[in-house]
Amino acid sequence: MFLPATMPMASAPRTRLIIQAIIFVGVSLPNLLDAFSSSVSTSAPFAINVAFKVKPERRDKFLQTMANNMKRTMSTEPNALQFLLGRDIDDENVYYLHEEYKTRQDHDDPHRLTEYYDDCIQFFATDPFAEPHRADEFALCHEPPTLKVSNRVGAVCLNVEICIKPEVREAFLEVIRNNKRGSDEDEPLCLQYSWGESCDTPNSFYFHEQYVGEEGVADHFAAPHFEVWAEFASKDPFVKPPVVQKYTIIDPMNL
Numbered sequence: 001m002f003l004p005a006t007m008p009m010a011s012a013p014r015t016r017l018i019i020q021a022i023i024f025v026g027v028s029l030p031n032l033l034d035a036f037s038s039s040v041s042t043s044a045p046f047a048i049n050v051a052f053k054v055k056p057e058r059r060d061k062f063l064q065t066m067a068n069n070m071k072r073t074m075s076t077e078p079n080a081l082q083f084l085l086g087r088d089i090d091d092e093n094v095y096y097l098h099e100e101y102k103t104r105q106d107h108d109d110p111h112r113l114t115e116y117y118d119d120c121i122q123f124f125a126t127d128p129f130a131e132p133h134r135a136d137e138f139a140l141c142h143e144p145p146t147l148k149v150s151n152r153v154g155a156v157c158l159n160v161e162i163c164i165k166p167e168v169r170e171a172f173l174e175v176i177r178n179n180k181r182g183s184d185e186d187e188p189l190c191l192q193y194s195w196g197e198s199c200d201t202p203n204s205f206y207f208h209e210q211y212v213g214e215e216g217v218a219d220h221f222a223a224p225h226f227e228v229w230a231e232f233a234s235k236d237p238f239v240k241p242p243v244v245q246k247y248t249i250i251d252p253m254n255l
Contacts, residue, residue, distance in 0.1 A: 042105040045144035047196055049136045049159040049206055050097040051245055058128035059093060065123045066097070067252035072116045073099075074148060079106035082149040086157050086247035093130065096159050096247045098208045100194065102144055136161060138196035138206040141173075142180065152210070153251050155191055156217055160207040161243040168237040169203060175232045176205070182225030183209070189216030203239075210249075 054062045063085075070083045079102035088094035101107045111117055164172045176195060183193040191210035198204035211217045220226055 042108070043103050045100070045102060045140035045142075045196075046104040046107055047098065047100045047138055047140055047194060047206070047208065048107070049138075049161075049208060049245075050133060051159070052095045052097070052133045053091075053130045054093050054095060055128055055130050056093055058126075061123065062095070062128055063252040063255060065120055066095075069116050069120050071253065072114070073111060076114075077106070077111055079103065080111060080148070081145045084149075084151045084157075084249050085252050086249045088245070088247050089156075094247075096157070096245050098157070098159060098194075100140070100144060100149070104139070104199075136206045137199040139199060140194060140196040141176075141205075142195070149192070151249050151251070152191060152212075153249050154213075155210045155249045156213060157211075157247050157249060158207065158209040158217075159245040159247075160209070161204065162207070163201075163204045163239045163242075164237050165239055166203055168232075168235075171232065172205075172237060175229055179225050179229050182223055183220065186225070187216070187219055187223060189213070189219050191216075 052062070066085050070085060073080045073083050080099070081102060082098065082100040084098050086096045086098075088096070099107075101111070180193045180195065183190045189212040191212060193207075193209050195205060195207045198206065209220075211220060
């Protein structure tokens with residue numbers, strides 16, 4: 001995907017700050033997530049991108065908490081397909097998460113009803129973050145993985161938000177489908193290209209991409225399907241600048 005500019009991690013609208021709302025507004029977790037569920041089928045493949053800016057003195061506890069959540073999610077939940085954590089390439093206190101589930105329902109139950117998920121919520125309530133974190137939930141626009149996805153520590157990742165004008169939607173979808181097809185089939189150093197539409201905001205799309213090192217990223221930018229995307233992106237199709245988060249996968253259990 002063409003990434004016009006790397007944007008700083010920014011606060012999201014209140015409706016997208018799911019856990020912040022739970023903690024600071026006092027909305028119960030089931031009621032809040034039920035409200036989000038109404039706008040997306042619970043049978044669709046489901047994914048989440050989350051960005052955290054952690055206070056330096058809370059970093060070790062954050063990593064410990066996330067490591068436990070990751071390990072237990074992937075070992076005990078059959079329909080949890082992917083759970084990874086990565087660190088920003090420039091800021092050691094900024095972390096990104098990507099999760100995928102077979103369906104939205106699999107995230108709602110059992111995942112968010114587990115003891116280890118509750119441990120995360122309780123930790124988040126102790127003011128460990130330097131700024132509000134954002135959680136972007138989206139329904140995948142393609143088939144989910146058939147098997148659980150293993151994390152490749154050190155892979156270069158991109159989490160991206162793209163919000164398009166309604167009138168270019170069909171052209172956008174065609175270009176992105178072509179981009180995914182080319183990335184999956186023609187790029188040996190592309191490990192993953194997942195994308196989908198926001199669960200609550202039409203025409204807002206989220207991406208998770210993985211590459212083998214900077215060489216893989218460079219190969220993607222040089223690919224013919226990237227040129228098609230770059231041409232589309234040059235025609236002012238966005239309602240706001242894309243948000244791009246670049247990071248490398250880490251193993252929080254072995255830092």
